[in-house]
Amino acid sequence: xADKVLMKGNEALAEAAIMAxxxxxxxxxxxxxxxxxxxxxxxxxxxxxxxxxxxxxIAAINMVYGAAAAGKRAMTSSSSPGIALKxxxxxxxxxxxxxxxxxxxxxxxxxxxxxxxxxxxxFQATKSAGHxxxxxxxxxxxSVQEMVDLTFKGFDLADKYRMPTMLLSDGTMGQMMEPxxxxxxxxxxxxxxxxxxxxxxCEREHNVVNSLFIQPDELExxxxxxxxxYAQIEANEVMYDEYRMEDAEICIVAYGVAARVSQNAIDxxxxxxxxxGMIRPITLWPFPKAVLNAAADKVKAFVSVELSMxxxxxxxxxxxxxKKPVLLCNRTGGMIPTTGDVLSKIEEANKxxxxx
Amino acid sequence: xxxxxxxxxxxxxPLHYCPGCTHGIIHRLVAEVIDELGxxxxxxxxAPVGCSVFAYNYFNCDMIEAAHGRAPAVATGVKxxxxxxxxxxxYQGDGDLAAIGTAETVHAAxxxxxxxxxxxxxxxxxxxxxxxxxxxxxxxxxxTSPYGRDTSKVGFPVKVCEMLSNVDGATYLERVAVNNxxxxxxxxxxxxxxxxxxxxxxxxxxxEVVSTCPTNWGLTPEKALEWLEDxxxxxxxxxxxxxxxxxxxxx
Numbered sequence: 163x164a165d166k167v168l169m170k171g172n173e174a175l176a177e178a179a180i181m182a183x184x185x186x187x188x189x190x191x192x193x194x195x196x197x198x199x200x201x202x203x204x205x206x207x208x209x210x211x212x213x214x215x216x217x218x219x220i221a222a223i224n225m226v227y228g229a230a231a232a233g234k235r236a237m238t239s240s241s242s243p244g245i246a247l248k249x250x251x252x253x254x255x256x257x258x259x260x261x262x263x264x265x266x267x268x269x270x271x272x273x274x275x276x277x278x279x280x281x282x283x284x285f286q287a288t289k290s291a292g293h294x295x296x297x298x299x300x301x302x303x304x305s306v307q308e309m310v311d312l313t314f315k316g317f318d319l320a321d322k323y324r325m326p327t328m329l330l331s332d333g334t335m336g337q338m339m340e341p342x343x344x345x346x347x348x349x350x351x352x353x354x355x356x357x358x359x360x361x362x363x364c365e366r367e368h369n370v371v372n373s374l375f376i377q378p379d380e381l382e383x384x385x386x387x388x389x390x391x392y393a394q395i396e397a398n399e400v401m402y403d404e405y406r407m408e409d410a411e412i413c414i415v416a417y418g419v420a421a422r423v424s425q426n427a428i429d430x431x432x433x434x435x436x437x438x439g440m441i442r443p444i445t446l447w448p449f450p451k452a453v454l455n456a457a458a459d460k461v462k463a464f465v466s467v468e469l470s471m472x473x474x475x476x477x478x479x480x481x482x483x484x485k486k487p488v489l490l491c492n493r494t495g496g497m498i499p500t501t502g503d504v505l506s507k508i509e510e511a512n513k514x515x516x517x518x
Numbered sequence: 519x520x521x522x523x524x525x526x527x528x529x530x531x532p533l534h535y536c537p538g539c540t541h542g543i544i545h546r547l548v549a550e551v552i553d554e555l556g557x558x559x560x561x562x563x564x565a566p567v568g569c570s571v572f573a574y575n576y577f578n579c580d581m582i583e584a585a586h587g588r589a590p591a592v593a594t595g596v597k598x599x600x601x602x603x604x605x606x607x608x609y610q611g612d613g614d615l616a617a618i619g620t621a622e623t624v625h626a627a628x629x630x631x632x633x634x635x636x637x638x639x640x641x642x643x644x645x646x647x648x649x650x651x652x653x654x655x656x657x658x659x660x661x662t663s664p665y666g667r668d669t670s671k672v673g674f675p676v677k678v679c680e681m682l683s684n685v686d687g688a689t690y691l692e693r694v695a696v697n698n699x700x701x702x703x704x705x706x707x708x709x710x711x712x713x714x715x716x717x718x719x720x721x722x723x724x725x726e727v728v729s730t731c732p733t734n735w736g737l738t739p740e741k742a743l744e745w746l747e748d749x750x751x752x753x754x755x756x757x758x759x760x761x762x763x764x765x766x767x768x769x
Contacts, residue, residue, distance in 0.1 A: 186598060212598045216591065217625035224588040224622070228595020231582045232562065232604075236595065254585050359580035359596070361604055364559035368529075370574045372583040 166341040171306045171331070172197035174342050175265065176205070178313035179237055183349045184263070185211035186236040188225035190218060190244060193277045194333040195267035198239040219244040223251030223264075230260040231371040233358030235317055239265035241333075242283050243274060245291075252326055253292025257373025259357070259388070261320035263313065264298075264328045267336040270496035278496025279333035279419060284473035287330045288447045295385050297392050299327040299399070300446040302417040306340035312444070314346045319399065321352040323391055330446060332469065334419040334498070392448075401444035402453055406432065410439030412511045413457050415478050416467035417443050419498060424467045427504035436512050446474070451481040458482035463511040467491045467504055487514055525549035527558045527578050534572055538732040538739020541569060543696045544638060544705070545576055548609070551710045552579065555717065561605040562596050564589040568611035569644040569731075584608075587619025590626035593633045605716055607634040613643045616652040616676045623678075630687035630721040634712045637678060640729040641750060648734030652676040655753055660734070679726050679759040689721035691759040695728040695751065697743045704756075720763060728754055 169177070176198045179187070187202040199215065206213035212229075216222035222238045229236035240248060245266045255262055268283050270276035287300045299319050301312040312329055320327040359371050375381035406428055407413065416424045421442040431438045441457060443450050458464075463486055466475040472490045479488050491507035493499045524530065527549035535541045552558050561579040565571060567586035574581035584592040589608035597606045615623050615637050626633065642660055643649040649662040653675045657666040667675075679691045690712060694705035705727055712723035728750050732742040758764075 186595070188595065214594070214598065217621055220588065221591040221594075221622055221625065224585065224591035225595035225598070227584070227588075228564075228582065228592035228597075229599045230595070231592070232596045232599035234599045250585055251588070258583070359562050359582050360600065361560040361562060362558070362578075362580055368578050369580045370583070371581070372574055374571060374583055 166343050168339055168341050169306060170197060170337065170339050171309045172267065172336040173201045174306050175309040175313050175329070175331075176201035177344060178310040178346065179263065179317070180205060180209065180211070181344060181346055182235065182314045182317040184235040184237050184317060185209070186226070186229040186234050187212065188214050188216050188222040188229070188236070188238050190216050190222050190240065192241045192244045194269060194336050195239050195241050195265065197336070198265065219247035220251065223248040226262050227251055227255055227258075227260065230255065230262045231258070231358065232360045233354040235261075235321070237263040237265065239267065241267050241269045242271050242280070245283060245286065249292040252298070253294050253296065254373050255326040256292065256296035256298070257294060258371050259324040260326065260371065261324055262326045263316045263320055264326055266328060266330050268330065268332045270494065276496040277333070279469060279498060280494070280496055281332060281418060281420065281469035282471070282473065282494060283330065284446065284468070284470060287328050288449070288477070291328065296388065297447055299323070299325065299395065300330050301327065302330050302444060302446050303335055304418050304421045304442060306335070306338065307342045308444070309335055310342050310344060311346065318350055323395055325391070330418070332418050396448040399445060400448045400450050400452070402450040403442040403444060405440040405442065407439035407441065407457065410437050410460070411462050412436065412438040412465065412508060413461045414438060414440040414465045414467055414504070414508070415443070415454065415474065416440060417446060417474070420467040420469055423499055423501055424504050426501045427508060430501065430505055431508045436508060438508050449477050449481060454478060454481040455483065458485040462486060463514045464488040465491055465504075465507050465511050467499060467507075469498060470494055525553045527552035529576050529578050531575060533576060535569065536733040538730065538742060539569070540696045540729040541638065543702060544636065544727050544729065545573070547702070547706045547709050548607070548636060549577065550706065551713050554710065555713055557605045557713070557717070560603055561607065564593045564596070564606070564608040566608070566610040566614040568614050570609055570611060570638065571645065573609050587614050587617070588622055589614065589619065590622040590631070590633070590635065594626060594629070594631050597631060597633050601632065605713065607636060607713070609636045610638070611644070612637070612639045612641065612651045612653040616678050624682070624685065627682050627685045627688040627722045627724070630689065632716055632719060632721050634716050635722070635724040636709065637724055637726045638729045639678070639726055639754065640731040641675075642731050642734045644731050644734055648731075655749055675753065677754065679724070682724060683759040687722060688724070688760055689762045690715050690723040691726075693726040693728065693754060693756050693759065695746065695756055697728070697730070697746045701756070726754070728756070
């Protein structure tokens with residue numbers, strides 16, 4: 163059993179990135195994730211890595227693009243409005259098949275919004291992280307330990323599938339302190355020599371990192387190939403956690419901080435004799451469609467608990483083919499649903515139908 | 519006896535540029551310099567968005583296509599990935615470098631990023647069919663300044679070398695042209711120095727190359743060269759705008 167240390171989510175994440183072999187961090191200050199940049203600024207010079215504060219979010223993601231194109235593990239972090247600025251670069255990373263890790267410690271929006279925790283970038287992360295046909299792998303931690311584990315995993319998935327991965331966190335996960343183990347095992351190395359632009363040494367044909375394909379049939383071919391890879395990811399990389407689902411008649415679906423609140427509400431509802439459990443997506447893309455669809459044959463209703471006006475709820479409805487009602491329990495703008503809020507929604511769901 | 523051959527750093531493919539366009543000359547000069555310095559195997563070039571977008575097909579070194587204007591930021595990421603060994607250059611037009619990418623240009627210079635920037639200024643957006651550029655001259659007619667650039671409404675051209683000469687981090691700034699043999703020779707000398715500076719770890723070098731666009735200027739190649747001399751050069755005087763190390767030597 164590895165020793166545990168007490169760490170703030172953002173700092174634990176930064177240390178995990180370093181342990182995953184990331185030596186190139188480019189960022190721009192924005193609350194509530196600036197601890198990541200501060201940690202990198204302190205650590206990187208001591209281990210021969212690069213910390214660079216860019217002139218903008220746009221420049222930062224393009225620096226990541228450059229380092230990733232050269233074959234290095236690179237990352238950037240930001241919060242909601244900053245991620246919007248990075249969306250151009252994220253699309254270019256996807257279109258050029260480059261691995262990178264992008265951290266979004268979400269805050270309330272739209273516009274300048276607020277600085278309190280939010281999950282209102284779900285659509286942006288899972289459906290429209292930039293222009294064009296592409297996906298990001300989207301990982302959603304619900305503890306400081308998962309901030310660490312999923313950062314490590316995120317780099318590996320990015321390299322394995324040659325695509326950008328996003329860690330979709332929120333201000334709560336970033337700011338809270340919990341004991342964590344930083345024992346993550348070996349870093350798997352990937353051979354990038356067939357595509358990385360790091361100098362030919364005059365020993366091979368030149369590599370070109372590019373997302374421009376002016377012939378439509380060629381561009382279509384690359385998009386088809388990329389989506390074949392996405393299909394493999396959907397088949398092999400779905401991650402979720404189940405809580406008290408064995409005999410559940412109501413299924414809560416929640417990720418991140420919303421799942422933490424929901425877990426307390428489930429325990430309370432169970433004390434009152436309501437059979438409720440939770441499926442917690444850990445990958446938001448690929449979304450755990452199959453497990454939700456299977457659950458829809460057993461439960462009478464779902465409750466989506468979100469810190470948004472209701473975004474993930476659409477994916478739940480799609481996943482279960484609208485077989486059962488899905489209720490929304492939400493707060494937005496930086497507000498967090500209380501255990502009581504979730505409990506009353508569970509009770510409302512419990513009144514639905516007679517038997518199942 | 520071979521008296522003239524294609525530089526090794528230039529790929530053996532037909533270029534797509536219009537007849538009379540000077541991009542071909544500038545590509546060749548860059549490739550000759552890469553050959554002469556023997557750095558092809560460790561050079562990474564960053565292509566822009568604009569007429570020279572396909573530059574990634576024309577150089578034999580590793581190449582990366584950047585988003586519009588972002589080449590200096592991409593170059594920063596590449597340079598920082600292996601600063602002791604690699605040689606990184608960007609090749610950018612006026613819209614790319616002096617409009618949408620102004621922030622990336624100024625801040626790469628301010629950081630003293632150890633890269634080489636080749637900036638091709640032909641006073642027009644070529645690829646999209648001849649719109650007004652940040653460097654379009656006062657009174658110059660383009661698709662989006664059909665009555666001539668009216669400085670009272672859209673302001674004045676950006677003089678990149680003059681602007682960057684006030685940036686402390688910039689090392690070497692020179693404006694050259696490729697409209698005659700003498701100027702082409704000077705241009706090559708400047709480009710070579712800009713690469714040599716990087717090899718010597720001296721920091722940010724930018725060479726502005728005053729260039730032609732016969733197609734979108736609506737002139738024959740020969741007339742375009744004359745127009746460059748009569749109109750561009752008075753507004754964009756050739757010369758060294760900053761040479762940090764020469765200044766030090768003078769002192």
